[in-house]
Amino acid sequence: MTGGATVRRPTRLAVAASAVAIAFAAAFASAALAGAGLPLTPLASLRSTVQAPEGGIAASPADTLQELYPRLAACWEVPQGLAGFPRTEITARFALRRDGSVIGEPRITFSMQNADQRGRDILTRSTLDAIRRCTPVAITPALGAAIAGRPIALRFIYQGPQGQGV
Template identity: 40%
Template sequence: MSAAIYACWKPPPGTAGMSLTLRFSLRRNGTLIGKPRATFSDLGTDSALNRAFVASILEALDEALPLPFSDSMGGAIAGRMLAPRFTATFERAS
């Protein structure tokens, strides 16, 4: 499930090492219940870059949802709190 969200995520350049944990719940049909909430962040000093980093995560969530759950998975996950951590990996030097 988290892999589907991570697959849609493209961290902006210059955000290597930044990290954010979101907390949210899903319905049995794979859509969000309410708004995601940040529970942990390790961001940088550039506020514009920080906003771009957070926006990239929210865009990935929007793109990935609704998640295609089977009936049994939807029933098991519905309403449970999820807390995936998004960490931008370090960029390679060219």
């Protein structure tokens, strides 16, 4: 991204975007295009995975879902003690207000890691803490209006020490 201050995040991770949020944004965009008399095209995919950039996140407000997910993922780091495991995944579900703040309490809907109950608790706590640290997230009024109150599923994927990608 160009311009603005950046925040450095050393952990490489991928974030899978929620199909519900992407489908909603696509419907929102389609309605806007239809109102403008432009042709509509079907979605190529309702699923998207983005790589949180290592170089940092631009300080300007997110205007699209593709800009939003890396900003939300930027605060997550692999918890101490789990960094040596080969693959860790966790999905949190939550909703945002128009101003980018969280509505209610985020919920963990899925986790996969090679750890005991204590490890799962650490992973859950670190994920919920990351969402708290990254919110309110800076979003434009248009994106805020499009996603306010809609469920967002944010999946954090850590590939392990080798970071072999998704």
